[in-house]
Amino acid sequence: MKENSLLSDLAAHLFSNSSGNGRTPSERELAEHFGVSRGQVREALAILEAMRIVERRAKSGIYLTTTEASVEAMALFARAGVPLDPILIYETVELRKIHEIKAAELACDRATEENYEHLRDILAASEAKLSAGEGLAREDRDFHLEIVRATKNSVFHRVCSVYYVMGEHRLPIYFADAARSRRSHEEHIRIYEALLARDGNLAQALMSAHLQGAESYWKGLIGGPAKAAG
Amino acid sequence: MKENSLLSDLAAHLFSNSSGNGRTPSERELAEHFGVSRGQVREALAILEAMRIVERRAKSGIYLTTTEASVEAMALFARAGVPLDPILIYETVELRKIHEIKAAELACDRATEENYEHLRDILAASEAKLSAGEGLAREDRDFHLEIVRATKNSVFHRVCSVYYVMGEHRLPIYFADAARSRRSHEEHIRIYEALLARDGNLAQALMSAHLQGAESYWKGLIGGPAKAAG
DNA sequence: CTTCGAATCTGGTCAAGCCAGATTATTGCA
DNA sequence: TGCAATAATCTGGCTTGACCAGATTCGAAG
Numbered sequence: 001m002k003e004n005s006l007l008s009d010l011a012a013h014l015f016s017n018s019s020g021n022g023r024t025p026s027e028r029e030l031a032e033h034f035g036v037s038r039g040q041v042r043e044a045l046a047i048l049e050a051m052r053i054v055e056r057r058a059k060s061g062i063y064l065t066t067t068e069a070s071v072e073a074m075a076l077f078a079r080a081g082v083p084l085d086p087i088l089i090y091e092t093v094e095l096r097k098i099h100e101i102k103a104a105e106l107a108c109d110r111a112t113e114e115n116y117e118h119l120r121d122i123l124a125a126s127e128a129k130l131s132a133g134e135g136l137a138r139e140d141r142d143f144h145l146e147i148v149r150a151t152k153n154s155v156f157h158r159v160c161s162v163y164y165v166m167g168e169h170r171l172p173i174y175f176a177d178a179a180r181s182r183r184s185h186e187e188h189i190r191i192y193e194a195l196l197a198r199d200g201n202l203a204q205a206l207m208s209a210h211l212q213g214a215e216s217y218w219k220g221l222i223g224g225p226a227k228a229a230g
Numbered sequence: 231m232k233e234n235s236l237l238s239d240l241a242a243h244l245f246s247n248s249s250g251n252g253r254t255p256s257e258r259e260l261a262e263h264f265g266v267s268r269g270q271v272r273e274a275l276a277i278l279e280a281m282r283i284v285e286r287r288a289k290s291g292i293y294l295t296t297t298e299a300s301v302e303a304m305a306l307f308a309r310a311g312v313p314l315d316p317i318l319i320y321e322t323v324e325l326r327k328i329h330e331i332k333a334a335e336l337a338c339d340r341a342t343e344e345n346y347e348h349l350r351d352i353l354a355a356s357e358a359k360l361s362a363g364e365g366l367a368r369e370d371r372d373f374h375l376e377i378v379r380a381t382k383n384s385v386f387h388r389v390c391s392v393y394y395v396m397g398e399h400r401l402p403i404y405f406a407d408a409a410r411s412r413r414s415h416e417e418h419i420r421i422y423e424a425l426l427a428r429d430g431n432l433a434q435a436l437m438s439a440h441l442q443g444a445e446s447y448w449k450g451l452i453g454g455p456a457k458a459a460g
Numbered sequence: 461c462t463t464c465g466a467a468t469c470t471g472g473t474c475a476a477g478c479c480a481g482a483t484t485a486t487t488g489c490a
Numbered sequence: 491t492g493c494a495a496t497a498a499t500c501t502g503g504c505t506t507g508a509c510c511a512g513a514t515t516c517g518a519a520g
Binding site: 004007039042043044046047050051070071072074075088091092094095098099102153154155156158159161162 | 234269274276277280281301302318321322332383388391
Binding site: 256257258272286287288289290291292 | 469470471472
């Protein structure tokens with residue numbers, strides 16, 4: 001992964017070193033604190049501002065945004081190597097269920113031969129990985145995203161991609177369990193068959209059951225009553 | 231809106247001035263072309279790189295990413311003031327339908343008094359705007375997002391926020407039609423009542439019908455057979 | 461035509477500085 | 491003492507110039 005440590009370190013520092021009104025240390029102070037030039041700090045701040053995490057007011061200062069964190073922010077953080085709160089992962093899985101169950105249904109109508117071909121390739125790759133005793137994180141993502149791609153809705157695909165970016169650091173753990181990987185793979189095969197038969201109802205049902213497993217897993221991981229994160 | 235014209239201009243310029251292998255002009259050339267310093271170009275490039283639109287290879291050059299544009303990219307572009315392709319808006323509406331119909335159902339289970347209070351405030355504000363002959367773009371967004379918020383799934387809210395960011399420049403046009411605004415407002419009221427009665431099925435149905443109107447509108451706007459954008 | 465080394469180019473990073481509005485401290489008057 | 495006017499300071503925005511070291515390119519030698 002390409003990690004922008006200054007970006008995440010800076011973000012963390014801003015959150016813990018902002019005054020009551022959300023004003024953060026100045027660019028010059030930040031530069032000195034991190035031992036880099038002002039230019040570096042400004043580059044990171046530009047990203048943070050684009051993410052709407054921070055607002056730079058000319059001749060005044062840098063202020064933390066009161067807005068809730070955006071998906072962009074979450075995705076960018078995840079991409080920068082910052083592990084996300086498990087509760088966010090759980091919430092993401094709940095969302096994935098909504099998305100992907102519907103995607104399975106739409107895919108039955110819209111999937112083309114190209115999609116089926118990709119799915120077969122992915123299933124073959126999964127089989128190989130399983131035989132080699134390796135995890136399926138990558139293949140799992142590819143399989144699910146290919147179904148979303150089959151909806152022919154590019155925004156749909158973009159949005160779902162983010163979910164996998166966010167879970168990137170956790171999925172390998174999930175798939176470290178050989179039995180779970182095997183079961184997941186077999187469910188994929190059945191989903192593929194339903195898609196091929198263009199049986200929307202079956203595909204939906206299978207996808208629902210499939211994702212239920214993941215949901216339970218993460219629910220168990222966060223434990224107790226789920227509290228929404230700020 | 232806070233527009234970062236350099237960001238969008240630069241992005242456009244990169245797309246039309248990249249060589250076969252995706253390599254773009256150098257930072258120095260870009261700086262000269264836009265009449266700004268290298269620092270400005272680097273700030274914009276940092277954002278473009280965070281959006282995964284561009285890849286900066288040390289001592290080599292800047293290359294366009296082959297990956298499909300991410301939601302982050304779409305959102306950031308929209309926020310930077312770049313109008314999106316109508317087809318993307320249409321795809322977004324299709325997605326919103328999936329999301330928000332389910333959100334309406336979940337909200338019936340999870341909405342708190344606070345959510346209901348906000349919804350009432352928003353409806354009151356809408357009424358005021360309508361009386362004043364003004365459009366409802368902002369209130370429409372607030373209403374829909376409040377329902378999503380009522381699901382108590384923060385990721386859900388973040389994702390849906392993006393949809394509205396992307397449509398930001400088009401919504402005012404949609405709501406410029408007084409009759410449409412009025413009808414939309416009345417549908418909101420009925421949805422609110424269903425939520426209050428915690429009638430999941432009714433809320434879903436009403437939301438579905440409500441969004442169908444928007445979907446038809448955009449579908450008519452793009453006209454002809456929809457082709458997926460790269 | 462190929463090979464290999466030198467000149468050139470490129471992103472990464474830093475330092476120093478000017479601008480002008482925002483902030484804050486200080487002064488002086490009532 | 492209270493307050494208003496003024497001066498000093500701070501802050502983000504932006505520019506110029508420079509150095510580094512690997513990537514790239516080009517030309518000369520074989």
